Amino acid sequence: MRKIILLAMMGLLLAPMTAIAAWPTVPEIDGLELELDVHNKASLQRGARLFHNYCLSCHSAQYMRYRRMAEDLGLPEDVVSESLMFTTDNIHETMQVAMPAEDAEQWFGQAPPDLSLVARSHGPRWLYAFLHGYYEDEERPVGMNNLVVSNTSMPHVLVGLQGVQRAVYEEVDGEQRFAGFEQVSEGSMSPREYDRAVTDLVNYLTYVSEPARLQRERIGLWVLIFLVLFTMLAYMLKQEYWKDVH
Numbered sequence: 001m002r003k004i005i006l007l008a009m010m011g012l013l014l015a016p017m018t019a020i021a022a023w024p025t026v027p028e029i030d031g032l033e034l035e036l037d038v039h040n041k042a043s044l045q046r047g048a049r050l051f052h053n054y055c056l057s058c059h060s061a062q063y064m065r066y067r068r069m070a071e072d073l074g075l076p077e078d079v080v081s082e083s084l085m086f087t088t089d090n091i092h093e094t095m096q097v098a099m100p101a102e103d104a105e106q107w108f109g110q111a112p113p114d115l116s117l118v119a120r121s122h123g124p125r126w127l128y129a130f131l132h133g134y135y136e137d138e139e140r141p142v143g144m145n146n147l148v149v150s151n152t153s154m155p156h157v158l159v160g161l162q163g164v165q166r167a168v169y170e171e172v173d174g175e176q177r178f179a180g181f182e183q184v185s186e187g188s189m190s191p192r193e194y195d196r197a198v199t200d201l202v203n204y205l206t207y208v209s210e211p212a213r214l215q216r217e218r219i220g221l222w223v224l225i226f227l228v229l230f231t232m233l234a235y236m237l238k239q240e241y242w243k244d245v246h
């Protein structure tokens with residue numbers, strides 16, 4: 001009986017792992033490595049600049065307030081209102097989009113989704129791959145396709161930075177398999193600079209998807225230190241109380 005209970009408990013413990021294993025996989029794009037650090041304020045600030053300049057025109061981040069972002073990123077409020085706020089003058093507002101949803105739906109066939117939680121729903125690696133996944137495709141209306149979201153209606157808004165790339169396929173066992181990208185025309189950034197810029201952008205979206213994480217991790221550390229000290233204290237007290245009993 002005890003064995004069965006033990007096995008059942010182990011099963012319960014392992015269940016979340018199988019859930020993780022079942023997450024959608026990101027097509028492997030060679031050399032894509034992603035190292036995020038939501039405590040790196042300089043990176044978050046660069047990411048914010050990209051996000052507010054290139055993404056907020058279509059996507060909202062409606063769970064995020066400008067004021068909170070200014071505080072967390074260590075940016076003065078006047079800098080935020082001058083260079084990062086394009087749809088409102090009120091720093092207490094959430095990050096809304098200028099374009100009405102019906103217009104967007106007409107132009108793109110589908111309204112661009114809110115991005116507040118996208119780093120959690122899809123995962124940072126997926127985002128990183130998505131923003132690296134655009135390639136030239138003459139069969140698409142805008143001449144571009146994406147390896148991660150095929151036939152996406154989102155244009156490659158960072159094409160000026162990345163330049164245009166072409167997907168190269170190789171034949172393996174009679175099947176066409178993606179083999180890598182080849183640069184067709186250059187953008188204003190080198191490939192490494194683009195990797196870094198997208199890392200900053202994904203870092204920022206990861207922060208936006210859970211702003212409380214910055215505080216949580218700081219408080220968490222103190223809770224752990226407290227627990228260790230408390231355990232030591234409790235142990236010492238126990239020794240003291242039971243000293244005369246043995």
Ligand code: HEC
Pocket residue numbers: 050051054055056057058059108110111112113115118127130149151152153154155157158
């Ligand atoms: C010109 C408008 C436009 C701009 C600017 C834009 N997007 Fe999009 N985006 C879209 C549309 C439309 C979709 C829906 C595409 C689809 O599902 O086919 C989309 C979808 C997405 C998705 C997929 C979301 C999901 O849940 O599947 C992500 C992630 C995304 N965009 C990120 C970004 C980021 C990051 C930027 C800034 C670098 C950006 N977008 C800029 C129009 C835009």
